[in-house]
Amino acid sequence: xxxxxxxxxxxxxxxxxxxxxxxxxxxxxxxxxxxxxxxxxxxxxxxxxxxxxxxxxxxxxxxxxxxxxxxxxxxxxxxxxxxxxxxxxxxxxxxxxxxxxxxxxxxxxxxxxxxxxxxxxxxxxxxxxxxxxxxxxxxxxxxxxxxxxxxxxxxxxxxxxxxxxxxxxxxxxxxxxxxxxxxxxxxxxxxxxxxxxxxxxxxxxxxxxxxxxxxxxxxxxxxxxxxxxxxxxxxxxxxxxxxxxxxxxxxxxxxxxxxxxxxxxxxxxxxxxxxxxxxxxxxxxxxxxxxxxxx
Numbered sequence: 001x002x003x004x005x006x007x008x009x010x011x012x013x014x015x016x017x018x019x020x021x022x023x024x025x026x027x028x029x030x031x032x033x034x035x036x037x038x039x040x041x042x043x044x045x046x047x048x049x050x051x052x053x054x055x056x057x058x059x060x061x062x063x064x065x066x067x068x069x070x071x072x073x074x075x076x077x078x079x080x081x082x083x084x085x086x087x088x089x090x091x092x093x094x095x096x097x098x099x100x101x102x103x104x105x106x107x108x109x110x111x112x113x114x115x116x117x118x119x120x121x122x123x124x125x126x127x128x129x130x131x132x133x134x135x136x137x138x139x140x141x142x143x144x145x146x147x148x149x150x151x152x153x154x155x156x157x158x159x160x161x162x163x164x165x166x167x168x169x170x171x172x173x174x175x176x177x178x179x180x181x182x183x184x185x186x187x188x189x190x191x192x193x194x195x196x197x198x199x200x201x202x203x204x205x206x207x208x209x210x211x212x213x214x215x216x217x218x219x220x221x222x223x224x225x226x227x228x229x230x231x232x233x234x235x236x237x238x239x240x241x242x243x244x245x246x247x248x249x250x251x252x253x254x255x256x257x258x259x260x261x262x263x264x265x266x267x268x269x270x271x272x273x274x275x276x277x278x279x280x281x282x283x284x285x286x287x288x289x290x291x292x293x294x295x
Contacts, residue, residue, distance in 0.1 A: 024099040028092075031099075035092030040084040047083055047189075050135070050196045054187065057143040068187045079190045086197065093124055119215050123208060130207030133259065134199040141252045142199065147185060206241070206260050210267045217271035224272035227264075234264055 039046070051068065058066035070076045089096075097120050216222045227234075242256040 024103045028096045028099045031092040031095035036084045036088035039087040043080040043083045053140040053143045057147050068189045070189045126207040127204040130203040131200045134203035209263045213267035214270040217274040224268050227268045
C-alpha cells in the first residue's frame with residue numbers, strides 16, 4: 001500500500017467524525033432554538049415566579065402593591081429574552097444530552113457506556129434540585145435580609161428625625177417633619193432577576209459536586225481516602241464559597257455551608273463505593289495483591 005493510500009485511509013475516519021459532529025451540533029442548536037421559542041411564550045409567568053420571593057418579602061414589610069420598574073424601552077423585552085435562553089436551554093437539554101451521548105457512545109466500551117450514562121442523567125436532576133433549593137429557600141432568605149435591612153434603616157432614620165425635632169427650634173438645623181425620612185424600594189426588573197438567576201446558577205452548580213467527584217472517581221482521578229485527607233481544606237473552600245455567593249447574612253451562609261459540605265460527604269461515600277467496586281474487580285481479575293497492601 002502506497003503512502004498516499006495510507007494517508008487517505010487515516011483521513012477518512014476523521015472526516016466522518018467531523019461530519020457526525022456537525023450533524024449533532026446542528027440538531028442540538030435547533031433543539032435549543034425551539035426551546036427558546038417555547039420558553040418565550042411563557043416567559044412572563046416564569047418572570048413572575050422568579051420574582052415571587054421579592055413580592056412576598058415586600059408584602060411582609062407592609063407594601064400592599066409591590067412594583068418593579070424598567071428604565072429603558074428594551075429592558076423588559078431583553079429580560080424576557082434572557083429568561084427564554086436560560087429556560088430554553090433547560091427544555092432542550094434532554095435533546096442536547098442525547099446528541100452528546102450519540103456522538104461519544106460509539107467510542108466507548110460497553111462498561112464505559114454503563115458508567116457514563118447515569119451521570120448524564122443525574123447531572124440535570126441535581127441541577128434542578130439545586131435550583132429549586134435556591135428559589136424556595138435561599139432567595140427568600142436573601143430578600144428578607146436585603147429588603148429587611150432597608151426597612152430597619154428606615155425605622156432608624158425615623159427615630160433620628162424624631163429626636164432632632166424635639167430639639168428647640170433655635171438649635172435644630174433640620175426642618176421639622178412629622179413623617180421623617182422615607183426609604184422606598186424602587187427595584188428594576190433586570191437587576192432583581194439577576195440576583196435570583198445568580199443564586200439558581202450558583203446552587204445548581206454546587207449540587208453538581210457529587211456527580212463531578214463520582215465521575216472523577218470512576219476515572220481514577222480521585223479516591224475516597226484522598227478526599228477525606230483534604231477535608232479540612234474543603235471546609236475552608238466551602239466557607240469562602242458561602243461568603244462569596246450569599247449575602248452577608250449568617251443564616252444563609254450557614255445553610256449554604258451545611259448543604260455543600262453535606263454534598264461533599266455524600267461524594268466521599270459515593271467515591272468510596274466506586275473504589276470498592278474497582279478493588280473487587282481487580283481482585284477477581286488477579287491484579288490486586290492483598291499482601292502488598294497489608295505491607
